[in-house]
Structures are given as structure tokens and as C-alpha cells.
Amino acid sequence: AQRVTQPEKLLSVFKGAPVELKCNYSYSGSPELFWYVQYSRQRLQLLLRHISRESIKGFTADLNKGETSFHLKKPFAQEEDSAMYYCALQPSGNTGKLIFGQGTTLQVKP
């Protein structure tokens, strides 16, 4: 079965602390992995995709095929990082379809 699991509904950290948002997936092939973010009262938007290996707003994510994980990390959290984060998997085969996790709310306290 194709599934994305984000085990934490809420992650609360203090400003300046490191952040790791966990994402595990279940898929037998080679998927594309994405992180999407939704800030308060804004649209869901793409944060980063693993194939581009970019660092966006200080966030990085490494695909670990052995552990089937794609955790999102940032060394020093900022208050403006507070948002809902969704991990998403795109099955191989050029379909474009995304399978989303349930999301994790990141709360960065001052």
C-alpha cells in the first residue's frame, strides 16, 4: 500500500532550537518526495522536493531509502516557521498524483 505517515500531530519548540519533522513512507518503487507548508490563512505551497536537493528557508530533507524516511530539518527554528507541514509522496510512473501525510503543526515559541 502507498502511504505517508507523519507520526507527530504537533511539534512545539523554542526559537533557536533545532527542528526535525518526521515523515515515513510505504512504497515499493522509487518515489518522488515533497514537503508542503501551509502558513496561517495562506495556501498550501511547495517547500521543497528531494530531487532538487535545495535548502529552502533553511530547511533541508534527506531521503533515506533504507529507512523509508524523508525527515525535514532545520538547525535553528524561527517564529515565522510556525505552520502546518505536509509530507507527500509521488509514485513513480509520471502520474503527477500526490499522496499526503496527515500533517504536523510546528509551533515555534519565543
Next chain:
Amino acid sequence: EAGVAQSPRYKIIEKRQSVAFWCNPISGHATLYWYQQILGQGPKLLIQFQNNGVVDDSQLPKDRFSAERLKGVDSTLKIQPAKLEDSAVYLCASSLQLNYGYTFGSGTRLTVV
């Protein structure tokens, strides 16, 4: 560039009534998606169009949901008749190519009472 436009923003209807949502994707984006997001869950794909053809509608409840994409541009999603469990945010998204990230609209929040 202009974003993905959706209307209405909010809709409240009684169960067994009909409702329709409209989406205008980014100009030139061939792929259009409709997702359903129930409170507390991630978005779930309902239907995917490539130009005006359906690529994937495997999770669309076809007994009550229908969608079309007029001339490969705008799209409408209809629910008839609505059930309480259809209460959700309906998101439209478009992408330039299949393996690119999406651009999402602001969504339509449907409440069925």
C-alpha cells in the same frame, strides 16, 4: 503570475442538496487536480485532468461526485446529493508538468448540515 483561482470560498448546504465548485488554473498548466481535505487529515486526490482528459479518478465517489474540465482550462467539481461526510475543504491545484510541484488554490470550505 496569477495563482489558481477557486470559488466560492465558503459554502454551507443541507444534506441531499447539490453544490458546485469552480477552479481556474494557472495559464498554460496542462495538469489540474481536485483534492479533498477533511479536517485533521492530509489532502486526498479526487480527480486529475491532463488538458481536458481524465488521468485518474479512482478515488472519486462517482455515484455522487462529478467533474469536468472545459476546453482544457477551467474545471468544475459537483456533488449531488451531498452527505454530511462530504464536509471538507476542496482544493484545486495545477502544475506545468506531471513531476513538478503543484500550485494550490485557496480552497472551498464546504459544510454540509
